[in-house]
Every structure is written in C-alpha cells, then in structure tokens.
Amino acid sequence: MKNYSPPTFLESVDANFTRAAKVSGLPKGLLSQIQTCNSVYQMNFPVKIGNSYQVISAFRVQHSHHRAPTKGGIRYSIHVNQEEVMALAALMTYKCAIVDVPFGGAKGGVKITPWKYTEEQLEKITRRYTTELVRKNFIGPGVDVPAPDYGTGSREMAWILDTYQTFKGGEIDAAGCVTGKPVTQNGIRGRTEATGRGVYYGLKHLLSYEKDMAEIGLTAGMAGKTMVVQGLGNVGYYTAKICQDEGDAKIIAVSEFEGAIHDPNGIDIDKLFKHRKKTGSILNFPGAKNLKKREAALELKCDILVPAALENQITMVNAKKISAKIIAEAANGPVSTDADAYLREKGVIIVPDMYLNAGGVTVSYFEWLKNLSHMRFGRMEKRFNQNTYSMFADSLEKMTGKRITNKERSMLTKGADEIDLVRSGLEETMVTAYEQIREIYKRKKSVTDLRTAAFLSALNKVASDYMNMGIFP
Numbered sequence: 001m002k003n004y005s006p007p008t009f010l011e012s013v014d015a016n017f018t019r020a021a022k023v024s025g026l027p028k029g030l031l032s033q034i035q036t037c038n039s040v041y042q043m044n045f046p047v048k049i050g051n052s053y054q055v056i057s058a059f060r061v062q063h064s065h066h067r068a069p070t071k072g073g074i075r076y077s078i079h080v081n082q083e084e085v086m087a088l089a090a091l092m093t094y095k096c097a098i099v100d101v102p103f104g105g106a107k108g109g110v111k112i113t114p115w116k117y118t119e120e121q122l123e124k125i126t127r128r129y130t131t132e133l134v135r136k137n138f139i140g141p142g143v144d145v146p147a148p149d150y151g152t153g154s155r156e157m158a159w160i161l162d163t164y165q166t167f168k169g170g171e172i173d174a175a176g177c178v179t180g181k182p183v184t185q186n187g188i189r190g191r192t193e194a195t196g197r198g199v200y201y202g203l204k205h206l207l208s209y210e211k212d213m214a215e216i217g218l219t220a221g222m223a224g225k226t227m228v229v230q231g232l233g234n235v236g237y238y239t240a241k242i243c244q245d246e247g248d249a250k251i252i253a254v255s256e257f258e259g260a261i262h263d264p265n266g267i268d269i270d271k272l273f274k275h276r277k278k279t280g281s282i283l284n285f286p287g288a289k290n291l292k293k294r295e296a297a298l299e300l301k302c303d304i305l306v307p308a309a310l311e312n313q314i315t316m317v318n319a320k321k322i323s324a325k326i327i328a329e330a331a332n333g334p335v336s337t338d339a340d341a342y343l344r345e346k347g348v349i350i351v352p353d354m355y356l357n358a359g360g361v362t363v364s365y366f367e368w369l370k371n372l373s374h375m376r377f378g379r380m381e382k383r384f385n386q387n388t389y390s391m392f393a394d395s396l397e398k399m400t401g402k403r404i405t406n407k408e409r410s411m412l413t414k415g416a417d418e419i420d421l422v423r424s425g426l427e428e429t430m431v432t433a434y435e436q437i438r439e440i441y442k443r444k445k446s447v448t449d450l451r452t453a454a455f456l457s458a459l460n461k462v463a464s465d466y467m468n469m470g471i472f473p
C-alpha cells in the first residue's frame with residue numbers, strides 16, 4: 001500500500017453515483033443535472049480572537065434546488081474543504097429523497113478546530129458565519145435550513161436562530177431557518193438522538209430478514225449481536241446506547257480520538273460515557289483492554305461495525321483486515337469507493353450512509369414542520385385520545401366483568417406526546433425507506449448492493465421532480 005492514496009470523499013460519492021446512474025435508464029442530461037452542485041458559496045471573514053484578528057474560511061453548498069428549501073448540517077472541523085462540503089451536500093440530496101423529506105441537499109462547513117476556542121469565541125464565529133449566510137440569502141425557512149453536524153450541536157443552532165431573527169425581525173416563520181435547536185428554543189423532542197435512533201431502527205429492520213441474514217451466516221434479530229463503534233460523539237453515542245438498551249446488542253469495542261478499548265463481554269455505554277466525562281478519555285475503562293491504536297478496533301471480529309466519526313475511515317489501507325459481517329455507515333462516507341468494492345466482493349453487507357444516517361434530517365423535517373405550524377405535535381389530540389381510550393377500557397371492564405389494573409389502564413389509555421410521535425414517525429420513515437431500497441435490490445438484476453439500490457431510489461424520485469417541472473420531459 002506504499003503508493004496508495006484513497007479516492008477523495010467527493011470522488012467516492014461521484015463514483016458511487018456513476019455506478020447507479022449506469023443502470024438507472026435515465027437520460028444523460030438529467031443525470032448530469034442531478035449530480036452537479038448548483039451553488040457553492042466560499043467565504044472568508046475576520047473574527048477578533050483575544051487581541052488579534054483571525055480570518056476564518058467557511059462554506060455553504062446548495063447541491064440541488066429541485067425542492068425548496070435546501071437542507072443540510074454545518075460542520076466545524078479544521079479539515080473542512082470545498083470538496084468535502086460538496087460531497088456532503090450531494091449526499092443530502094440523495095438522503096432527503098430516500099426518506100421522502102421535501103428538501104434539496106445542502107451542507108455547510110467552517111474551517112476551525114472547535115475545542116481550541118472558548119464558548120464566547122465560538123459564539124462570535126457562529127454569529128458571523130450566519131451573518132454571511134443572511135447577506136447572501138443562503139439561509140431562511142424557505143431558502144436553506146442548516147442543522148448540526150460534526151463539531152456542532154443545539155447550542156450553535158440556537159446562536160444561528162438568534163442571529164437570523166436579529167436581521168429578520170417580524171418574520172413569522174423565522175424559527176424554521178435552522179433545525180436541531182434546543183427544545184426550549186423552538187426545537188423538537190427527540191432531535192438530539194435522532195440520527196442514532198434512526199441507525200437503530202434501520203439496522204433492526206435489516207436484521208429482521210431471516211433469509212438475508214442467513215446469507216451472511218447470521219441469525220435474525222439484533223439481540224446478542226456483537227458491535228464495534230468508532231466515534232462516541234452524537235451519532236456514535238446514541239447509536240451504541242439505543243442498540244444496547246433497546247436492541248440488546250453487545251458493544252464489544254469503542255474507538256475514539258484518544259484510543260480504543262475492547263471488552264468481549266460487552267461495554268456499558270452510559271458508564272463509558274461518564275468515565276470519559278470524568279477522566280477525559282475512554283481509555284482505562286474498568287474491565288476493558290486498551291488497544292494499541294485507535295484504528296485497531298475497526299479490525300476486530302464482530303457482527304456489526306459502526307463507523308460514526310468521519311469519511312474515509314475504511315480504505316484499501318485497512319479493508320483487507322476488516323472482519324465484520326455488516327458495516328453500518330452511521331457517519332457520512334466512512335468507506336471509500338474502492339474499499340466498498342473490495343468488501344462487497346467479500347460478501348460484507350454495507351448499509352449506506354445516505355439511508356442509514358437519515359434519521360437526523362427526518363426529525364429535522366418534523367422540527368421544521370412544527371416551526372411552520374407554530375404548535376407542538378400531539379397538543380390537539382392527546383387528551384381526546386386519552387378520553388376515548390379510557391371509555392374503551394371502561395366498556396371492556398363492563399363487558400368482561402374483570403378489572404383492569406392501574407398499570408394496564410395507564411398503558412392502554414396513554415395519548416401520544418411529541419416524543420412518541422417523533423419516534424413513531426422516525427421508525428415509519430426508516431422502515432419504509434429500507435423496504436423501497438430492498439425492493440430495488442431484490443428485483444433489479446443489475447443491482448448487486450444496497451448502496452446502488454439506495455442511489456436508484458433517490459435518483460428516480462429526484463428525476464421525477466425534474467420531469468414534473470417540465471424541465472426534462
């Protein structure tokens with residue numbers, strides 16, 4: 001592997017697109033329009049840090065305007081570059097189409113190492129970045145709606161909303177200019193965990209197909225499956241926690257920036273999270289062994305490998321050492337296109353990013369709808385449903401002559417809260433999207449993997465939008 005350099009993230013996305021485009025049967029011009037990035041805004045702005053000024057580079061890319069607004073997260077990382085943001089924006093277009101959320105794809109990036117700045121300095125940078133977006137009309141509830149990504153969270157989203165509102169006083173739908181906000185600031189319950197929970201629902205459904213699992217030597221169901229997780233940030237933590245708590249998966253190794261740990265008996269994710277908070281590291285976790293290198297975790301024998309950090313983590317440098325049966329792409333672009341081809345050939349199931357991590361944008365869509373309707377989900381119907389179910393329970397008691405216990409009654413008569421509806425909508429979305437992808441995968445002979453099937457699902461939907469506009473008859 002001496003002279004090997006992996007394809008860039010954008011090259012991988014383009015290669016994967018081309019593979020699917022070839023079997024799509026769609027006209028060439030239309031495919032070019034779908035593939036191309038419509039708008040790229042690169043900006044540099046000064047921010048006073050301490051006693052001097054720093055010039056910060058940042059981007060916002062709107063990949064496709066076939067639907068409005070465009071939508072996609074904002075990444076804070078020193079590795080941010082135009083190509084990376086373009087690749088991420090393209091994935092957003094396909095992702096939104098796959099899960100039927102009515103947005104075009106977009107992405108933003110600010111080239112900084114966030115932990116090198118104080119909270120106050122980060123606020124300054126975020127507010128200045130938002131100002132640049134407002135100036136160029138690159139943000140707004142009907143224009144382009146950012147969300148969290150690597151290195152950002154609800155705190156940054158709250159600063160973005162406040163800055164936007166400062167410029168757009170009186171705009172009635174202003175809260176819909178950004179999603180992933182704190183619940184107290186027009187956010188929605190369940191958004192923080194949404195990407196990880198979506199990974200859980202997607203994996204659970206995939207694992208439920210007995211025949212598909214038998215083909216790779218696994219039994220159906222998540223319970224007892226061994227799992228390795230790379231990255232214990234937002235996506236990695238919630239994926240691991242929910243797969244462990246609700247799916248009974250066994251997390252045998254975790255890899256983070258500072259190193260990796262392994263315990264074949266299983267690692268309690270919440271205890272590990274607390275341990276990291278206390279000591280600043282996942283290393284030296286009681287009962288687990290520290291691995292020599294953080295990359296070593298990826299090579300452990302396991303049923304499911306979950307890369308949840310960054311792109312290009314599995315390339316031809318380490319692909320031959322991967323011994324997982326399923327790679328669940330919780331991060332965007334973790335497997336380079338050449339490694340993807342090699343692993344597919346070996347019979348590994350790769351669950352593609354643009355499907356599997358779509359839970360974030362799905363719940364962002366719910367948040368945006370909540371902002372536009374100016375009302376919490378469940379507010380109108382919760383009590384009505386509770387009263388109706390209560391009457392049913394009373395009738396049941398009368399008819400059977402048996403008493404329903406208080407516990408049973410409270411379960412039977414519960415009206416749905418916002419969090420229940422968000423989780424229900426998310427599960428429904430992940431299951432339906434997987435059914436559509438699997439149907440293409442099983443039906444179309446020229447499609448031999450889930451990524452190509454996912455691309456085709458997206459391409460057909462985006463193409464039909466363009467055709468409905470009369471642009472490509």
Ligand code: NAD
Pocket residue numbers: 073148149150151152195230231232233234235236255256257294308309310311330331332333357358360361
């Ligand atoms: P995050 O910043 O919350 O967490 C990422 C974690 O990965 C950090 O703790 C970091 O230390 C760790 N990490 C970085 N490099 C690593 C390495 N080489 N080995 C091990 N750990 C490493 O970011 P996030 O929001 O969880 O995003 C992770 C990935 O998921 C990204 O690819 C992002 O684009 C994708 N994603 C995020 C969301 C979302 O809602 N946040 C939605 C869809 C996709």
